[in-house]
Amino acid sequence: MIVVMKVGSPAEEIERISQEFADWGLSPEKIVGKHKVVIGLVGETASLDPLQIQETSPWIETVLRVEQPFKRASLEYRHGEYSEVIVNTPDGPVSVGKHHPVAVVAGPCSVENEEMIVETAKRVKAAGAKFLRGGAYKPRTSPYAFQGHGESALELLAAAREASGLGIITEVMDAADLDKIGAVADVIQVGARNMQNFALLKKSRRSR
Template sequence: MIVVLKPGAPQGVVDALVDQLRGWNLETQTIVGRENVVIGLIGDTSSLCDDRVQELSPFIDRVLRVKKRFKRASREFHPERTVVSVPTADGPIDIGGEGPLVCMAGPCSVESEAMILETARRVKQAGARILRGGPYKPRTSPYDFQGHGESALELLAAARTATGLAIVTEVMDTSDLEAIAEVADIVQIGARNMQNYSLLKKVGQQPKPVLLKRAFSATIDEWLLAAEYILAAGNPNVILCERGIRTFDRQYTRNTLDLAAVPVLRSITHLPVIVDPSHGTGLSQFVESCSKAAVAIGADGLMIEVHPDPARALSDGPQCLTPDEFDAAMANLASIALAVGRPLQTAVPAAVRS
């Protein structure tokens, strides 16, 4: 249930209503919009009479029922689009809303200091604001390279110091969360862990923004209910990432990139949505075209894999762009971003550190 207040409702009225509603053993969340203040009610409201709530104050405009199972993630509950702000040395990075698009780029795995520093400098020069890279890698086979672990976190921290880029990196286990949250500016939940509910609750209890990737076969409702776990645990800064789903045809692409999910999500949730065309296709030759489509269809940003030598990458080499290819892709994306009224968000060039 949500309570929409009339424009100009005094703060004292809002506070009094919140106190009274909490007295009914309901949890509340106050959302301040451009015109209205909305009070969301979480709990058992099935026996609550809408008219009774309406009569609490003359400043109440209307009382509405949230029909979606994902209450906090729905636009019924939170009508205005959420903007997740990530502080960096070069100024805040805002993801979502109607502002500029954000690009996250970097290798699948952090392999060495020289590699991650070179990649970080190149992707920043091309316009990326956030460096992606995995110290821990979930792999289908136990014999595949699974990352360098904690030592790779130190290399990510060094790359941030050298370039000023923010860091997004994946947490796979609750035992690693504290160490990862010390380095990461955005904590990533990978596709394999989208329904690891213990992990979702834990990342929801820490303050860093969370990037939640869609699981291989997850429906949109299941994906948003996973986000609901994070939101319900207290963290409002969730970013959704479409990275392709598993369908019947895997001959030509690694996954099926569900671009239709982007406008669907924008209609039903306030959370920012980015697209990962690297995992979505699995082949570098399709990454730029799918990136263009993602920008055109309304994504808030992109996550693209970049490696200085994809042929020698320890993981996911076939889907990585070279730095030169990434330069070209970003230049080509810029015109599409301008055409849809959301230019690419880039850092000040002078902020690239020597």
């Protein structure tokens, strides 16, 4: 369910009704668009009457139910406002979203040595990339296959970041490694094998 606020709604009023929704046991999520603010309500909303919500504030324009199963990923949930992600890198912030140029990510499958990863970083930057992607921890089908250099590879990625100014992307395999990876990476990659590892996803969400 989403609550669409009127243009010019006071910030204090938005905070007040967000707190009221929280008191109802819901999780309000504020989505700030170019012209309006939308409050997404996550939780048990099936029994709520939209008119009841509408009456909580004269600044509410409309209340809509979201029928999509994956609400946070739905454009309907954002009331047509496309999301934007800003990632701070040594070369400055990089904006990712529909209204921005494609941010190119490039790099090797795995980090092998410092000379290789630093030279690769310089070359992909010269080609127009904004991020260097390299694997420190590698998921493998066989337990006997090379699984990356681990923590030592993170140090090499840090060196490449400093030498090139690129943002760093690398994959996390284990929640125990999140702090170490977060100290180096500007974006944490979660691979297909872990997209149903909800414990890892939740901890990744709370990392820096």
